[in-house]
Amino acid sequence: MKLLRIALLAIITFLSVGSLSYGQTRAELERRKAQLNKDIEMINSSLKKTSSDKKVTLKELNALKAQIRLREEKIKTINSEMRLLDGEINENMNNIRSLQAQLTQLKSDYAAMIRFAQKNQGAYSKLMYVFAAKDFNQAYKRLKYLQQFSEYRVKQAQYIEDTQTKLKGKVALLNKNKKEKDNLLSDQQKEKNTLGKAETSQSNVIKQLTSQEKKLRQDLSQKQRDAAQLDRAIRAAIEREIALAKKKAEEEARAAAAKARAEGKEAPAPSTSKSSSVLAATPEAAKLSASFVSNRGKLPWPVTNGVITESYGTQKIGNITKESNGWTIRTNANAPARAVFEGTVSRIVEIAGKNVVMIRHGEFFTIYQNLKTISVSSGQKVSTKQTIGTVGSDEDGVSEIHFELWKGMETQNPGSWLAN
Template sequence: MSLTKIFLVFAFVFVTGSVFAQSSAELKRRKEALTREIEMLRRSQNKVVNNKRLSLKQINALNAQIRLREAKISTINSEVRLLDNQISENTNNVRSLQSQLVKLKKEYAAMILFAFRNQSSYSKLMFIFASSDFNQAYKRLKYLQQFGDYRRKQARYIQETQRELGHKIQQLDHNKREKSSLLEDQEKEKITLGKEKSNQSIQLNKLSKEEKQLRQELTQKQRESARLNRAIQNAISREIEAERKRAAAAAAAAAKAAAAKGDDTEAKPVAKGSKVLSATPESAKMTSDFTGNRGSLPWPVANGTIVERFGRHSIGNVSTENNGVNIQTNEGAIVRAIFGGTVSSVMNMGASTAIIIRHGEYFTVYTNLRSVSVSKGQKVTVKQPLGSVATDPTDGSTEVHLEIWKGTTPMNPEAWLAR
């Protein structure tokens, strides 16, 4: 076997091993993050387990816990599939290395036999002196030297192949043990998931018996949501109108200056709708930067999990509409700006406070704050503290509500936040 082929085999083994390590590490990090989120929800559920009054927040938290458990099982499945592929690759590598080792040893044995038959100095000298001319004698001398060097190289390759073979066999055994452990974890997670789904069914039955109370809670929630939406839309509309007036005034001033110079150039039209929020170079860059960070924005809290998602949801016979996401977090958690911008509004919502931050044409909204550490017109940076989350005194839950708007259109925050 040529040295080039041996090198290519080693390179393939190294590259596939590196790719597997990277993918495996990503899956492990994902699984650990899911485990932390599940544990946080479990602790929160334990705090309110003795609360006789069942609330929508508790049901949402239970649903989120089940969703995270299913995601964890799915991640374990991905780990098992990855290990299956690696076991298959390592098995093929072991067979390939074993085949190479046999060929290398066979070639080496032939070289040793040849060297043994021609080991005396007399034979070597006769081989050289039997040359027809000086040029042939020189070539024969170089051949003997190269043959010796090649034999030593072959011995080194045999040793390296043996070491690599031993390493791959150990790695294969480790993969098989890891797969066995993952399958055990998967079975435990499935059992726990079954228990959580049974508990979910019990709680939903309990909730259906309290439909009157549930509808009252839902009605209150819808009123609060409608009030928040009106406040957000009014604040955004004021921003748009203020920008439109500034842009119109600037256009009129530019037209007047041009007329004074005798320039008949028509005034630049003012952008319509929310596009006016990106009319200046600074705001246009802010809009572009915010758009460019889609899928990688930091979370508004250091630790948290989404317990109610964006859009319409049904619980029993009732439905709710969410223009953002509800993130359950630790009591007293600090709320942070997910992107740099300017505080557009700080609104008192009764028992809590809401903050709106403008990022060019985009707005981020942070609701259910107990305290606030910024003021209207203040410029903030990414991850700058805005205040702390309020805890619901009735059920002990701690949730921050996050919304992202592009002009007057609400967006799904999950698509913008880092995974």
């Protein structure tokens, strides 16, 4: 029957209107925004400490830069949320229009059935319709048709009620989407206003610092001396590891050659490797190096919660530039420092009054500077995320850890290795 086909089509369409595929992405964006809010709150607390003195400092500038970066990222996250909401709103509006059209058609069909039933509602008319059949088989089919028609009227009424309920739900969801978008727009505007103020503060701090260029150069020179001292210590430690690895490889090669001669076989050719690849010469070191590489971009941070205040590479402040071999991460007071991957503690030293832990991962090394306490010892094997100490704080109560990652004698950008 035509009416039955229309109703079935309406029900199929009704059931096929599922939830949108934005849920997981929306949830991820919400989690990211919540984390950004925590980071912003932490950096704001840090800013209050560094700006309490009338004298501006590099730490205040770094905190402002970090705050600006976080707020910019939060605005981008809000924009992504609004794009998804716009998609949801459009989809829900289309669903509402479709359900309204279905409801109109269902009501029209139901009205036609009611009119037909009213015209033929008498028991006599139904009996005449059945007895007017040519034979018993046709009479039976007419009787079944009347029964099905009656049942279908009940089902059609239920279809209408279900469609109305679904329509109300979609309208409520649409109103919720619009309210969420209004809230996001308000949050976005608030962040833009705060961002503008932070950028103004940053400009003022840069002006004050550049006006005190002599003092700034002195401060940076001290930082660069500390960095150079750390660099020398790291390179010396890595060179020592390479020398030990070469010595071990040479001893193994001599033992293999002696064994070959004793067995009357040709001695294996000696290794000519002179690079840091000798750090991965043993099967264990090679496996650890390969595992480290396979986790590129997924390694955990050296602290559970932190904000980058100094990035890897060249940093420019006014007319002055400085180099950084790693990340400086501001974190909470007494935050636990943790190993980013399994390995062996290669060295523990004190540089410029700051404790440094160096961990070897095959041919890779990770460096953790500015630890107040250390809970590991040289030669100790550590696991991923194992606590190796606590982060130290300066006289202003600002807690920062300096983290570096090396492959042999070459520095690496932590941003390419740590999880985003």
